[in-house]
Structure formats: C-alpha cells, structure tokens
Amino acid sequence: MNGPTRTASVHATRAVERSLAGRRHRSLAASVFLVYLLFSTLVGLVALFVLLFTILRDGLPYLDPTLLANAPSANPALAGARPAIIASVMIALVLIATALPIAIATAVYLEEFAPKDRWWIRLIELNIQNLAAIPSIIFGILGLAFLVRGLGLGPVLLAGALILGLQMLPTVIISAREALRAVPDSVRQGGMALGATRLQVVWREVLPAAIPGIATGSILGLSRAIGETAPLLMVGAATFVSYNPGLLTQYTVLPILIYQWIKLPQADFQGLAAAAIIVLLAILITMNGFAIWMRNRYERKW
Amino acid sequence: MLKRKSLITIIAVAGIGAALAACGGGRSSDTSAATTAANADTTLSGSIVVDGSSTVAPLATLAAEKFQAQAPNVSVTVGTSGTGGGFAKFCNGETDVSNASREIKPEEQAACDAKGIKFTQLIVANDGIALVTNKENTWAKCITTKELATMWAPDSKATTWQDVNPSWPTESLKLFGPGTDSGTFDFFTKSINGDEGASRTDFSPSEDDNVTIKGVEGEKGGFGYFGLSYYEQNMDKLNLLQVDSGSGCVAPDTATVQDATYTPLSRPLYMYFSETATQRPEVKAFIDYYVANEPTLAKEALFVPLADQQLAQAKTVAAGLAG
Numbered sequence: 001m002n003g004p005t006r007t008a009s010v011h012a013t014r015a016v017e018r019s020l021a022g023r024r025h026r027s028l029a030a031s032v033f034l035v036y037l038l039f040s041t042l043v044g045l046v047a048l049f050v051l052l053f054t055i056l057r058d059g060l061p062y063l064d065p066t067l068l069a070n071a072p073s074a075n076p077a078l079a080g081a082r083p084a085i086i087a088s089v090m091i092a093l094v095l096i097a098t099a100l101p102i103a104i105a106t107a108v109y110l111e112e113f114a115p116k117d118r119w120w121i122r123l124i125e126l127n128i129q130n131l132a133a134i135p136s137i138i139f140g141i142l143g144l145a146f147l148v149r150g151l152g153l154g155p156v157l158l159a160g161a162l163i164l165g166l167q168m169l170p171t172v173i174i175s176a177r178e179a180l181r182a183v184p185d186s187v188r189q190g191g192m193a194l195g196a197t198r199l200q201v202v203w204r205e206v207l208p209a210a211i212p213g214i215a216t217g218s219i220l221g222l223s224r225a226i227g228e229t230a231p232l233l234m235v236g237a238a239t240f241v242s243y244n245p246g247l248l249t250q251y252t253v254l255p256i257l258i259y260q261w262i263k264l265p266q267a268d269f270q271g272l273a274a275a276a277i278i279v280l281l282a283i284l285i286t287m288n289g290f291a292i293w294m295r296n297r298y299e300r301k302w
Numbered sequence: 303m304l305k306r307k308s309l310i311t312i313i314a315v316a317g318i319g320a321a322l323a324a325c326g327g328g329r330s331s332d333t334s335a336a337t338t339a340a341n342a343d344t345t346l347s348g349s350i351v352v353d354g355s356s357t358v359a360p361l362a363t364l365a366a367e368k369f370q371a372q373a374p375n376v377s378v379t380v381g382t383s384g385t386g387g388g389f390a391k392f393c394n395g396e397t398d399v400s401n402a403s404r405e406i407k408p409e410e411q412a413a414c415d416a417k418g419i420k421f422t423q424l425i426v427a428n429d430g431i432a433l434v435t436n437k438e439n440t441w442a443k444c445i446t447t448k449e450l451a452t453m454w455a456p457d458s459k460a461t462t463w464q465d466v467n468p469s470w471p472t473e474s475l476k477l478f479g480p481g482t483d484s485g486t487f488d489f490f491t492k493s494i495n496g497d498e499g500a501s502r503t504d505f506s507p508s509e510d511d512n513v514t515i516k517g518v519e520g521e522k523g524g525f526g527y528f529g530l531s532y533y534e535q536n537m538d539k540l541n542l543l544q545v546d547s548g549s550g551c552v553a554p555d556t557a558t559v560q561d562a563t564y565t566p567l568s569r570p571l572y573m574y575f576s577e578t579a580t581q582r583p584e585v586k587a588f589i590d591y592y593v594a595n596e597p598t599l600a601k602e603a604l605f606v607p608l609a610d611q612q613l614a615q616a617k618t619v620a621a622g623l624a625g
Contacts, residue, residue, distance in 0.1 A: 061328025074364035074603060077329050155351075155381075155396070233383070236391070238353070240363040240380035242370060250351065250379040260382060263510045264360060265535040265604060270512065271328050 055281075059274030067275050071242035072257060076268030079261075081276050083241045087251040088283065091161045092226055094247070099165030100172065100218055107176035107214075112202050132170035139167040140234025148235050155236025157251040163231055168221035175217025179210040212295035219291035223284050229255040254280045346373040348584040353381035354388025354401030355485055357529060358571050361427055361603040362401050368599070369591045376584045385485045386410075389574075393419055398579035402572040403429070403485035420577040424619055425612055426592065427605040430554035431490055431567040432533035433543040434515075436524045441470045444544040444551035447566065450494045453477070453525070458502045463523060477505035478517040478526035484509065490527055493566040515539065530554050531604030560609040570612070571605065580623045593620045 070080025106128075114121045143163030153159040183206050191201035238250050239260045245251035254276055261273035352362050359382045366378035383391060385402045392400035393414035406414075406423070414421065433450075435442055441463065449466050452458060453475070463470040480487045482499065487507075492498040508514050511528040518524035519539045533542055544551035547565050558564035573592075579585040592599065593616050600607040608616060 064329075066329075072363070073367055074360055075367075149394075236353075236381065236383075236396070238351075238379040238381040239359065240366060240378075242367065243377050250349070250377075252379075260356075260359070263356070263512065265511070265529075265532045267535065268329055275328075 055274050055277050058271055059276075059278045062268075062271040062275035063278055064275075067272065067279070072240055072252075076266050076272060079269070079272055081254065081257055081272075081279065083243060083245055084252050084254045084257040084276070085279060085283075087157060087241075087245045088226055088254045088280070090157060090245065090247070090251075091164060091253065092222060092283075092287070094158065094161035095165050095168065095222055095225055098162065099168055100222075102165075103169050103172035103218075103221075104176050104214060106169070107173050107180060108202060108207065110173075111177050111180040112206065113198070128170050128173055132174060136167055136228055137230045137234060139163055140231030142166070143231060143235040154248075155238075155250060156248045157245050158247045160232050160235050160237055160251065160253075163235055164225040164228060167228070167231060168225045171221040171224070172214075172218050175220065176210070176214045179213025179217065180206060182213060183209045208298060211298045215291045215294045215298075219287055222287060226253075226284065226287075227255055227280065229253075229259060232256060254283075342371070343373050343587070344375055346584045346587055347375040348377075348582060350376065350378045350399065350579070350585055350588055351381075351397045352378060352399040352401065352573075353383050353391055353397045354399075354574075355385040355403040355571070356382040357403040357429065357485055358401035358426070358573070361571070361599065361605055362399075362573070364603045365588075365592050365595075365599050368595070369588050372591060373584065373587060376588075378588070384483060389413070392421075392574060392576065393417055395419055395576075395578075398576055398582075398585055400574040402574060403569070404489060405572065406574065422575045422577070422580060422619060422623060424573050424575065424589070424592075424616055425570045425608065426573045426596070426616075427571045427600040427603070427608060428559050428612075429569055429571055429605055430530040430559040430564055431486065431493075431527050431569070432530045432554055433525070433527050433545065433567075434518055434533055434540040435543060436518055436522050437539065437541060438522050439473075439524075439541055441473075442467075442541075442543060444546055446546045447494060447548070450545075454491070454494055454501055456495065456500050456502055473523040476517070476521040476524045477502075478514040478524060479505050479507055480511065480514070480528060481507040481509045486527070486529060489569055490567070530559070530606065534604060556606050559606040560612075575623075586623060589620050589623065593617050 066078070067080050068085065069082055070078055071083055072081065073079040110121070110125065140163065143159060143166075147153045147159040147162060148155055187205050187209060188201050191205050192198070196204070232253060233256065236250075237256055238252050239256055241250055241252045243249070258273045258276045258280070261269040261276065264270075350366075352366065354362075359380055362380045366380055370376060370378060380401075381388075381397075385404060388397070388400040388402065389406060389410040390413070391397045393410060393416075395417055400421075433445065445467075453460055453466050454477075460466050460475060462472045462474050464472045466475070479490070479501075482501075487501070488498045491501045495501060506514075506517055508517075511532045514526040514528055515532060515536050518526040519536075533540060542553060544553045545564065545567060546552070552558050552564045554564045554567070559568045562568045575585065575589060580589065593613075596613060596616065597607040607613075
C-alpha cells in the first residue's frame with residue numbers, strides 16, 4: 001500500500017519541480033504549446049467575427065419595420081417574416097412550458113430520489129445519454145409517424161414544438177443533473193439534520209442552489225431547438241404562411257424561411273435572409289441574456 | 303463581477319444592433335403596402351395546403367399571395383418537401399395541392415390509388431435549364447447534347463474543356479450543379495445521360511443554386527446548370543451556352559422554351575390537385591384564379607409562361623372541374 005503512494009508523491013514532486021524550472025527558462029515546447037492554445041482560440045473567434053460581420057453587412061440594410069410587420073411575399077419589396085418570428089417565439093414558449101419542467105423533474109428524480117443501484121435506473125440513464133446523440137432528423141421521423149399521423153395532430157405548430165421538446169430533453173436533463181450534483185452534500189445533510197424532509201431539502205435548498213447551472217443548460221437546449229430546421233421540415237412545417245400562426249395551425253419558423261430565402265434567385269432575398277438571421281440572433285441573445293441574469297441573481301445567494 | 307460585465311456587453315451589442323437597424327432601407331424596389339383587392343370575395347373561406355417541389359414553390363407562393371388578396375378569408379400555405387416528398391404526403395391525403403417539377407411516377411400513382419386519392423394534373427408554367435460558363439470563357443458558345451453527355455456521363459474522364467471538344471483549350475473543367483435531391487438534377491441527368499440520376503459524381507453539388515452561380519463566377523473553366531430564372535437574375539456575371547441537339551444551336555428564351563425548340567432542356571412544371579380538394583369552392587376558386595392570371599403570375603415568378611395552346615388546355619381542365 002505504501003509503495004505506490006510514495007512513488008506517486010515522488011512523481012508529483014518532480015512534476016512540480018519541472019514546472020518551476022520551466023517558469024524560469026520557458027522551454028521551446030511550452031512556447032509552442034502556448035502559441036497553439038492562442039491559435040485555437042483565434043480560429044473560433046475569427047470565424048465568429050467573420051460570420052457576424054458578413055451577416056451584419058448584408059442584413060442591416062434590410063432590417064426594417066417591413067421585415068417585422070409583413071408576411072412572406074414573392075415580391076422582395078413587401079416580404080417580411082412576421083408569421084415566422086411569431087411561430088419561433090411561440091415554439092420557445094411551448095418548450096419552456098412543457099419540455100423544461102419535464103426535463104428538470106427527471107433530473108431531480110434521477111439525482112435526488114432514484115435508487116441508483118437498480119438496473120432499470122441504469123437503463124434509463126444509459127438511454128438518456130444515447131438519446132442526446134441521435135440525429136435531429138430521426139426525431140423528425142418519429143414526430144411524423146407518432147404525433148402528426150399516429151395521433152392525427154396534423155402538421156401543426158404544437159406537433160413541431162413537442163418534437164423539438166423531445167429532442168432537447170436529454171441535453172437539459174444531463175446538464176441539470178450536473179448542476180444538481182455540483183450542490184455540496186453538506187447542504188442536504190445540513191437540511192436533514194435540522195429535521196427537514198427530503199422533499200423540503202430538495203425544493204428549498206438544492207434546487208435553488210442548482211438554478212444557475214440548470215438555466216445555462218436549459219438555454220443551450222432551447223437555443224438549439226429554435227435554430228433547428230430538419231425535424232420541422234419532416235413534421236410538415238410550411239415555408240409560406242401569411243397569417244399569424246396558432247398552436248393548431250400550419251406554421252413556418254425563422255430558420256426555414258431563411259433557408260428558403262437564401263435559395264431564391266433575386267438578390268434582395270439574400271439580404272432579407274441575412275436580416276432574418278439578425279432577428280433570430282436577437283431572439284437567441286435575449287434568451288441568453290435572461291439566463292445570465294438568472295445565473296447572477298441566484299449565484300449571489302450562495 | 304466578470305459575469306455582470308458580460309451581461310452588459312451583450313445588452314450593449316444588442317443595443318448597437320438595434321440602433322444600426324434604424325438606418326434601414328436596402329430593398330431595391332419601392333415598398334407599397336399590400337392591400338386587399340377592391341373586388342375581394344369574402345364569401346370564400348377555408349385553408350388550402352400546398353406542398354412539393356421547391357422549384358415550383360416561388361410560383362405557388364406568388365399565386366397564393368395574390369389569391370389571398372382576392373379571397374382574404376382563405377389561407378393558403380406552401381411547403382417545400384420536394385417533388386417526391388410532396389407526392390408522398392399528397393398520396394397520404396395530407397395535402398390538397400402538390401407542386402411537381404416532373405410528372406407523377408407510376409409508383410407514386412400506385413400509392414395514390416392505394417389510398418383512393420384521385421387527382422387532376424395541371425401544367426402551370428414552363429422552365430428551361432440554363433447552361434452557364436465563366437465570363438472569361440471565350441471559346442464555348444454552343445454545346446451539343448453529345449458533348450454534354452461526354453462532360454457529365456457517370457464514367458466521364460473529361461478533366462479539361464479539350465476533352466469535351468478538341469477545338470477548345472486545355473483549361474481545366476470545373477463542374478457545378480444541383481444536389482442529387484433536386485428535381486433539376488433528375489431532369490438534367492435523364493435528358494442528357496438517359497437515366498435519371500446517372501451523373502458523374504466528381505462535381506461540386508449544391509442545393510442552393512446561388513452557390514453554383516458563385517462557383518462558376520469564380521472559376522475560369524467553370525460550368526454549371528440551373529433554372530433559367532437564376533441566369534436571368536445574374537446575366538452580368540455569367541455566360542449562357544446555346545444547346546445543339548442535332549438541329550442547330552438554340553438559346554433558351556421565352557419562345558424557344560414555350561415551343562420546346564430549346565430541347566432537351568425545356569420542361570413543364572406541374573400542380574396536382576386532389577379530387578376532394580377541387581370539390582371545395584375555395585380550391586376551385588384558386589385554380590380559376592391561377593388559370594385566369596397565369597401569364598402574369600409565371601412572369602412575375604420568373605418562369606416562362608404557358609404557350610397559347612398549353613393555356614387553352616389548362617383552361618379546359620379547370621372548366622371541367624366541378625365547382
């Protein structure tokens with residue numbers, strides 16, 4: 001028992017000595033590694049800035065009240081994205097009302113209540129991990145077979161939103177579990193020691209403490225769902241809708257409209273597509289801003 | 303503290319975006335409000351579900367938009383599942399109208415029969431496939447269908463323009479075209495190589511024809527094909543090739559596409575109306591509206607309008623439908 005431990009500590013000491021020596025005479029390898037790290041960071045940043053710059057340059061001249069107020073039109077002078085914007089926001093709201101509570105409840109159950117040594121809990125956990133890796137188009141096919149045709153819901157907004165909700169469940173569950181796991185056990189034990197029930201501890205102590213992490217994960221899942229096209233095309237989202245969509249009507253969403261506009265021959269539509277991308281970005285930034293606000297608000301408590 | 307800063311940054315960026323947005327005004331044509339037509343028919347109501355070919359979609363969209371100005375209580379939606387995807391839904395009874403860039407296939411017909419779905423086929427416009435080259439391409443003005451087959455055959459070894467025609471230079475050949483899901487790809491391969499989908503695979507495919515335009519524009523030895531409307535919107539950037547199918551060189555234009563002398567790359571575009579749909583007054587009204595305004599609609603959607611004879615036939619078909 002003693003032998004390996006001592007060897008490990010000797011190794012550790014040598015590693016510390018090496019790194020201290022390196023600080024004095026920065027080795028070539030270290031410099032190369034630093035440059036590599038910097039370069040990697042730049043790749044992402046440069047790509048992002050080029051994208052943002054192109055979109056803003058092409059889209060800003062087209063970002064006008066018409067785009068927000070009008071319905072899509074074959075005439076670029078009149079074309080707007082109102083029905084698509086409304087549908088995208090509605091889908092986000094449906095997701096917040098349906099998928100988020102289910103995902104968070106699942107995470108709380110698996111993390112706080114479930115008997116972890118049972119085979120069926122392990123099976124559920126394994127399946128959730130697997131679900132996160134399934135391509136979005138598969139969810140689309142499931143939605144088409146089960147919701148649109150099986151339940152006879154038809155190609156309506158609710159069906160699209162529910163399938164996106166199903167798709168984002170694993171992402172949110174996994175990140176919410178991480179957040180719950182990060183809450184120190186002393187919080188739970190402290191609550192229990194004071195005579196609180198398990199439910200009270202989870203509801204009043206653990207969950208509020210985990211909110212920042214849960215919010216971040218939820219927004220990531222939600223943002224991905226809002227930018228999704230493939231499964232919605234599969235469940236029958238239209239591309240031209242001129243009325244304001246309801247839960248049980250046909251609909252189109254911003255990514256689909258953008259995709260359609262980019263492909264049209266008239267140059268004006270490419271500008272309009274860029275402008276619609278800015279609108280989509282604005283919606284996403286607003287949602288992210290809300291998550292950050294929530295994280296700051298609840299982090300101060302702890 | 304840092305997190306607070308990042309929040310402020312995000313708000314600032316959003317704010318700058320909104321401020322810049324106020325500058326506005328990039329659309330090239332005048333923005334006049336879309337108004338309901340004076341002779342609007344408010345007695346019609348209901349919804350019409352259109353899906354299918356993305357090539358036909360701009361035409362269907364335009365028709366839907368104008369028809370809704372006439373019949374404000376009718377809502378028309380247009381989807382773009384592709385010709386095949388559209389028929390799959392149509393023959394499952396999920397849509398009223400199916401756009402198609404080719405005729406219905408026997409197996410699709412069988413699917414419709416199995417579900418007891420009867421339909422009416424209407425030719426709604428004509429489209430030509432434009433063959434384009436780079437602006438600096440001075441050698442190729444006209445290409446024979448045989449040369450096209452040399453260029454695009456599945457086992458083609460042509461890597462330079464000279465391989466296609468010995469009198470052309472050794473400039474290397476850079477091929478661009480639509481992706482394999484596209485109806486235009488199906489049509490081109492069938493017309494040139496004889497079999498639908500038979501094409502060499504070492505070209506740059508794109509579902510977005512504007513990408514093909516950029517590709518040909520940037521490569522001296524570039525060659526690409528797509529719907530005629532894309533060439534007409536980009537005449538200043540590309541050269542158009544004439545096609546010789548044995549009876550001389552013909553360039554695609556309204557006349558040659560209408561009478562199909564621009565062969566074999568002229569094609570009609572279709573809409574399929576299900577019988578249950580055409581029995582509904584709002585769908586019948588939509589068809590009547592389309593047929594009555596076909597030349598304007600097709601031109602505005604950048605397609606070639608129907609020839610007189612085709613239009614007369616379409617009118618007969620429409621008149622034969624029960625109101």
